Amino acid sequence: MTRVLKSYLFGGGPVTAVVIWLEHVDETRKQFRHLATTYDGTTIAFGEFKRVVHIVDLTTGARVSKFDTDLDFGGSRLAIDPNGAFCAIASYDNNSVTLADVHGKQIWQRTDVDEVQKVRFSLDGDTLFCSHHRGIVSQFDVRTGETIRFTWLKKDLYGAKDVIESPYDERLVIDQIERDIRITNQRFKHVATVKRKTFAVLDYAFAPEFMCISESGGPVTCYHLESGKEVWERPFMDGVHALDLRYNEDSKRFSAVTWPYENGGPFTLMSLGRHNGEIVTETLLPDAADFGFVNRGTRLILTTGQIVSATTGEQIGTLDISPDPAK
Numbered sequence: 049m050t051r052v053l054k055s056y057l058f059g060g061g062p063v064t065a066v067v068i069w070l071e072h073v074d075e076t077r078k079q080f081r082h083l084a085t086t087y088d089g090t091t092i093a094f095g096e097f098k099r100v101v102h103i104v105d106l107t108t109g110a111r112v113s114k115f116d117t118d119l120d121f122g123g124s125r126l127a128i129d130p131n132g133a134f135c136a137i138a139s140y141d142n143n144s145v146t147l148a149d150v151h152g153k154q155i156w157q158r159t160d161v162d163e164v165q166k167v168r169f170s171l172d173g174d175t176l177f178c179s180h181h182r183g184i185v186s187q188f189d190v191r192t193g194e195t196i197r198f199t200w201l202k203k204d205l206y207g208a209k210d211v212i213e214s215p216y217d218e219r220l221v222i223d224q225i226e227r228d229i230r231i232t233n234q235r236f237k238h239v240a241t242v243k244r245k246t247f248a249v250l251d252y253a254f255a256p257e258f259m260c261i262s263e264s265g266g267p268v269t270c271y272h273l274e275s276g277k278e279v280w281e282r283p284f285m286d287g288v289h290a291l292d293l294r295y296n297e298d299s300k301r302f303s304a305v306t307w308p309y310e311n312g313g314p315f316t317l318m319s320l321g322r323h324n325g326e327i328v329t330e331t332l333l334p335d336a337a338d339f340g341f342v343n344r345g346t347r348l349i350l351t352t353g354q355i356v357s358a359t360t361g362e363q364i365g366t367l368d369i370s371p372d373p374a375k
Contacts, residue, residue, distance in 0.1 A: 080351040080369065082119065084126045084135070085340035087171060087215055091132030091150060092342065092349060094369055095119050101126065101135060102369060103150045106342060106349075109367050115152025118142055124166040129173045134190065136176055138164040145178055147193060156193035161186065171213050183207045183225040204236040214254040219273050221259060223249050229261070231276060240276030245269065253293035253302055253345075255322055260302050262290035268304055270325060280325035287311060290318075294341035296358045301328060303345060303358045315339070317348060317361055331361025 080102075082095030091112070094102040099119045103112040118139040119126055125138035134155065137146045143162050147155040163181035170177065175196065178186040185205045187196040205211070210223040219239065222230040229242040229249065242259075246266040253260040258279060260270045268290050270279040284290070287310030294303050302320040307313070315333040320326065333339075336350040341358065348356040355365035 081121065081337045082126045083338040083340045083349060083351050084128045085342045085349060086128055086130045086132075086169070088344050089128065089130050089132050089342070091128055092340075092367070093126055093128045093135050094351065095126045097121060101137065101152070103128075103135065104367050104369060105132075106355075106367070109365060111368050113151045115148070117148070117152075118144055118146060123164075124168075125164060127167040127169050127176070129169045129190065130171060131173050133173075134169075136167045136169065138167045138178070140164055140181075145176070145188070147176070147190065158188065158193055166210065168210070168212075171215055177211050179209050183209055185209070185211050204232075212252045212254075214259070214273065216254055216256045217273070219254075219259075221252055223252075231259070231273060240271075240274065242271050242276045250289060250291055251293040253295050255295040255300075255302065258322065260293050260295075262293050262304065265289055265309075268293065268302070268320065268325065270302070270322075279323070282320055282325040282327070291315075292339060292341065294345035294358070295322075296346055297344035298346045299359045303341065303348070305333070305339060305348070317356065317358065319358070319361075329361055331356070 079096050080094045081097045084093040090106045092104045092106055099117050101117050102114045105112050117137045119137045120140045127136040135148050135150060140163060144159045145161045146157040161178055164178055165181050166179040168177045174190055176188040176190055185208045189196055207224045208222050209225050212221045218234045220232045229244055231240040232238055246263040248264040250262045250264055257273055258270050259273050260268055262268045267281045267283040269281045272279055288306055288308045290304040290306045292305040296303050301322050304318045304320060306316045306318060317331040317333055319328040321328060336352050338351045340349050342349055346358055348358050353367040353369040354363055357364050
């Protein structure tokens with residue numbers, strides 16, 4: 049079993065099970081260990097173990113480019129911007145963040161970014177959020193690489209490890225280390241507070257009016273964005289948690305990729321009812337090092353190159369990420 053390498057260190061109700069084993073994974077495709085997608089973009093970045101990045105066009109399934117970078121193994125230090133024009137690559141060891149175009153040409157580089165754990169583009173593509181190991185989030189202007197500074201920024205983001213935007217309204221979620229989760233507006237004005245149930249949040253997903261969070265060793269829980277009030281909770285068996293979450297615009301349900309982290313085993317793609325959290329479908333996924341949702345949560349991309357429908361669980365395509373002929 050290949051362990052997922054992201055930035056984090058079945059119970060109840062009627063279930064309609066849809067269990068589909070996808071084709072055996074070609075060993076040559078296990079070279080990819082990182083995957084970066086966007087909410088609604090068509091460009092995907094794959095990162096090799098040895099710091100090489102491949103850019104793939106989801107529309108055609110073809111590889112656009114391949115280039116060497118300073119990408120570190122582990123973490124979430126690879127990001128693609130929503131417009132498919134730029135790729136952000138971070139290195140923990142080198143204290144660097146680099147912005148390159150999708151053909152590998154360097155636009156700018158910062159070498160003063162301490163202990164970077166995660167990079168994420170804003171939904172408008174203008175800002176690059178950078179999360180640090182010690183609990184602070186920096187913001188860089190994508191055009192210039194300059195640090196964005198506001199008088200209220202340090203106070204509101206001190207102790208934060210991530211800032212997540214809702215694509216449906218002007219809501220932000222600030223994930224703070226060992227503190228309550230805060231829901232704010234775009235200028236960090238307080239809206240609501242959510243108390244965490246375990247020590248760490250693995251992923252967030254937004255739907256109109258709702259926010260779902262997955263916690264390490266814990267459940268997926270849905271909250272109302274305006275009040276922070278809990279709407280439903282989906283627990284899992286002991287030793288299982290959801291690594292990735294997303295709202296599927298086609299099915300109007302939440303999707304979760306679960307993994308039995310204590311004993312190992314296959315990943316499972318689940319479809320959860322938006323208003324009640326009931327499991328609608330379950331699909332066993334092939335072994336992959338990483339995965340990410342695309343097309344407004346309607347598809348799941350694996351580092352094997354397979355494209356899976358988040359609605360039906362069926363494989364619906366394969367991206368061209370085969371090794372170079374010379375290899």
